[in-house]
Structure formats: structure tokens, C-alpha cells
Amino acid sequence: MNLLQSLEERQRKKETPKRQLLKGIGWLRWPLAGLIGIGLLLFPFVADPYPISLAYTLFIYIALAQSWNLVGGYTGLVSLGQAAFFGLGAYTTALLLTRSGLPFFLAALVSGLIATGFAVAISLPVFRFRGIYFAIGTLILAEALRIWMINWSLTGGAQGINLPLDSAPDPITFYYIGLALATGATGVIALILRTKLGIGLRAIRDNEDAAQNMGVNTFRVKLSAFAISAFIAGLAGGIHAVYLGTIEPYSIFSINWTLIAVNTVIIGGIGTLFGPIVGALFSTLLSEALKDYENIHLVVTGVILILVIRFLPAGIWGQLSNRISQLVAKAGRRV
Numbered sequence: 001m002n003l004l005q006s007l008e009e010r011q012r013k014k015e016t017p018k019r020q021l022l023k024g025i026g027w028l029r030w031p032l033a034g035l036i037g038i039g040l041l042l043f044p045f046v047a048d049p050y051p052i053s054l055a056y057t058l059f060i061y062i063a064l065a066q067s068w069n070l071v072g073g074y075t076g077l078v079s080l081g082q083a084a085f086f087g088l089g090a091y092t093t094a095l096l097l098t099r100s101g102l103p104f105f106l107a108a109l110v111s112g113l114i115a116t117g118f119a120v121a122i123s124l125p126v127f128r129f130r131g132i133y134f135a136i137g138t139l140i141l142a143e144a145l146r147i148w149m150i151n152w153s154l155t156g157g158a159q160g161i162n163l164p165l166d167s168a169p170d171p172i173t174f175y176y177i178g179l180a181l182a183t184g185a186t187g188v189i190a191l192i193l194r195t196k197l198g199i200g201l202r203a204i205r206d207n208e209d210a211a212q213n214m215g216v217n218t219f220r221v222k223l224s225a226f227a228i229s230a231f232i233a234g235l236a237g238g239i240h241a242v243y244l245g246t247i248e249p250y251s252i253f254s255i256n257w258t259l260i261a262v263n264t265v266i267i268g269g270i271g272t273l274f275g276p277i278v279g280a281l282f283s284t285l286l287s288e289a290l291k292d293y294e295n296i297h298l299v300v301t302g303v304i305l306i307l308v309i310r311f312l313p314a315g316i317w318g319q320l321s322n323r324i325s326q327l328v329a330k331a332g333r334r335v
Contacts, residue, residue: 040179041179043055043175044172044175044176049171052171052172052175053171054284054288055175055178055179056171056174056175056178056243057284058178058182058280058281058284059175059178059179059181059182060178060181060182060236060239060240061260061261061264061280061283061284062182062185062186062276062277062280063178063181063182063185063232063233063235063236064082064086064232064233064236064257064260064261064264065260065261065264065265065268065276065277065279065280066182066185066186066189066232066276067082067085067185067228067229067230067232067233067236067261068082068229068233068258068261068262068265069189069265069270069271069272069275069276070189070192070201070225070228070229070232071225071226071229072262072265072270073265073270073271073272073275074193074198074201074202074205074225074271075201075202075204075205075221075222075225076204076205076206076208077134077222077225077226078131078132078134078135079134079135079138079226079229080135080136080138080139080142080255080258080262081138081139081141081142081258082142082229082233082257082258082261082262083142083253083254083255083256083257083258084118084138084141084142084145084253085115085118085119085229085230085233085234085237086233086234086236086237086240086252086253086257087142087145087146087149087237087249087252087253087257088111088114088115088118088145088234088237089108089111089112089114089115089233089234089235089236089237089238089241090111090237090238090240090241090247090252091149091155091161091241091247091252092107092110092111092114092115092234092238093107093108093110093111093237093238093239093241093242094155094161094163094241094247095154095155095161096110096111097163097164097242098161098162098163098164104168104169104242107238108235108238108239108242109235109238110238111234111235111237111238112230112231112232112234112235112238113231113234114234115230115231115233115234115235115237116227116228116230116231116234118230119226119227119229119230120223120226120227122141123219123222123223123226123227125137126138126141127219127222127223130208139255139258142253142255142258143253145253146249146250146253149249149253150249150250155249156248158248158249158250159248160246160247160248160249160252161246161247161248162245162246163241163242163244163245163246163247165245168242168243168245169242174239174243177239178239181235181236181239182277185232186273186276186277188228188232189273190273192228193273197221197224197225200216200217200218200221201221201225203216204216204218204221204222205271237252260283263279263283263301263305264276264279264280264282264283265279265315266279266305266308266309266315267279267282267283267304267305267308267315267316268280268282268315268316268317268318269314269315269316269317269318269319269321270314270315270318271318272314272315272317272318272321274317275315275316275317275318277317278315278316278317279315279316279317282316286300286301286304
């Protein structure tokens with residue numbers, strides 16, 4: 001039995017309670033998903049402009065969080081460079097729209113591909129590092145990109161780029177674009193987890209040396225995760241650049257984008273599919289509640305993060321999922 005087969009067998013045994021749960025309520029999944037989908041599709045027709053804008057922000061957070069979770073949650077690579085891919089995607093879209101006249105959707109797609117190419121290009125040097133050194137290396141690359149954009153005349157330097165107004169869709173269209181982005185990112189991660197790539201990612205997370213000794217091509221697996229993560233973040237950045245209408249390097253390459261992704265995943269549940277969604281919803285509502293208290297926003301977020309790590313190490317969704325699984329297992333034993 002090779003490593004991937006043994007990991008599959010171990011995963012089946014490990015998740016027995018959850019599988020029992022899914023079998024018990026499996027018939028509810030599709031109707032529930034359908035109701036949620038219909039609600040999301042109809043939301044812009046019954047909501048005011050501000051909630052629609054807030055929902056768009058939620059979708060961007062979900063996409064960013066899912067992109068980081070693929071690398072940090074499932075592969076165990078603590079990257080602090082998500083802002084680099086996000087900002088690179090934003091600037092690529094801005095340049096394409098202002099200088100080539102490329103359609104918005106095509107420009108956003110190219111932005112994702114450019115971010116992917118950048119991730120592949122830097123993979124060889126950054127993958128030589130592990131742990132905190134890998135995190136620092138990715139953070140330095142993000143900062144280097146920011147400085148480059150500040151000093152590059154093509155990108156407008158510190159003043160940034162103003163995008164043409166006629167290239168921006170209306171707010172409701174942006175809502176649906178964001179919804180498609182968040183849904184697509186979540187769907188891609190779900191598909192990956194069902195493949196050998198997903199098993200390889202978790203093998204590296206558990207023990208990279210052991211995975212390599214058992215025949216897993218760790219470089220290829222990490223590169224795949226890194227590239228897919230960069231594509232999602234770059235695509236999100238490209239879309240968000242058009243939504244903003246103007247971008248400049250200080251904000252679009254800000255480490256805040258990375259922190260949003262990391263905090264969202266930790267709060268929701270690292271290494272889980274729905275954790276980033278729950279975390280993004282929590283983060284969006286928290287930001288909305290504290291929008292008039294900018295001075296304490298970071299303090300409150302930090303305190304909540306500490307409390308989650310201390311009392312809910314699996315995150316909100318992870319803890320809830322584990323608790324339900326335990327209840328189902330107990331009910332099964334009683335029967």
C-alpha cells in the first residue's frame with residue numbers, strides 16, 4: 001500500500017462520525033444549497049445599495065481566505081505574501097484597461113494568470129525555506145513588489161492609476177461577479193481535496209519529509225497549491241481594482257490583505273472548506289460594527305483572534321463541525 005492509499009484509508013477512518021452525519025442529513029444538502037443559492041441570487045433585488053456593497057466585500061474576503069487556506073491550511077505553508085498576488089492582479093488589470101483597452105473580464109483573467117506566473121517564478125527560491133523563514137520570505141517579496149510599483153513610472157508611481165469609468169460594471173453586476181468568484185474559489189478547493197493533489201497537500205502538512213520519503217513529489221504538490229492560490233488572489237485583485245476605480249501601491253499591496261485572509265481562516269477554521277466562509281462573514285460583520293471606531297478595530301480583532309486560538313483552536317466552523325460529529329457518534333452508540 002503506497003502513501004496516498006494509506007492516507008485515504010486513514011482519512012476514511014478518521015472522519016467516520018462526520019460521514020455518519022452526512023449520511024443522516026445527506027438528503028437535506030441539496031435543498032438547503034438550493035435555497036441558499038436562490039436567496040443569494042435574489043438578494044440584490046430586495047436589498048439597498050449599501051448591503052449589496054457589503055456582500056461584495058464579503059465575497060472578496062471569501063475568495064482571499066480560500067486562496068490562503070489552500071496553502072496555509074491544507075499544505076501547512078504559512079505564507080504572508082497574499083497581498084503580493086492580490087496587488088499584482090490589481091495592477092495588471094489596471095494597466096491592461098488603461099493602455100490596451102482589453103475588456104474587463106479578459107483583463108481580470110489575465111491578472112490571475114500573471115499572478116500565477118509570478119508564483120511559479122518565485123517558487124524555487126522561496127520553497128527552499130520552511131516555517132518562519134518561508135513566511136518572512138513571502139512577506140519580503142510582497143514588500144518588494146510594493147516598492148517597485150512606487151518607483152515605476154509606468155504604474156503612476158506613488159499616485160497610482162485611475163481606471164476608466166466606462167470599464168466598471170454597475171454595483172449589482174459586481175455583486176454577481178463577487179458571488180461567482182467566491183463560489184468558484186470554494187468549488188475549486190472542494191474539487192482539489194477529492195484528488196490525489198489534495199491528499200498530497202495534507203501529507204506535506206502532516207510531515208513533509210515523510211511524504212517525500214514515501215514518494216510524494218513535494219515540490220510539484222506545493223507548486224500546484226501555490227500557483228492555484230496565486231491565481232485566485234490575483235483574479236480577486238483584478239476585480240477589486242475595477243470596483244475601486246483607482247489604485248495606489250500603499251493600499252493595494254498593504255499587508256492588511258494578507259492579514260484579512262489569515263485572520264479569516266483562523267477564526268472560521270483553518271484547513272476546512274467552510275471555515276473561510278464563516279470567518280469571512282464574521283470578519284465582515286465585525287468590520288461593519290466597528291466602522292465608526294477605527295482606533296480600536298485592530299485591538300478588538302486581535303483580542304478575538306487570541307480568544308479563538310485559546311478556546312476554539314479549530315475555529316468556529318471546525319469546532320461546530322467536531323461537536324456535531326461527537327453528538328452523532330454518541331447517538332449512534334446509543335442506538
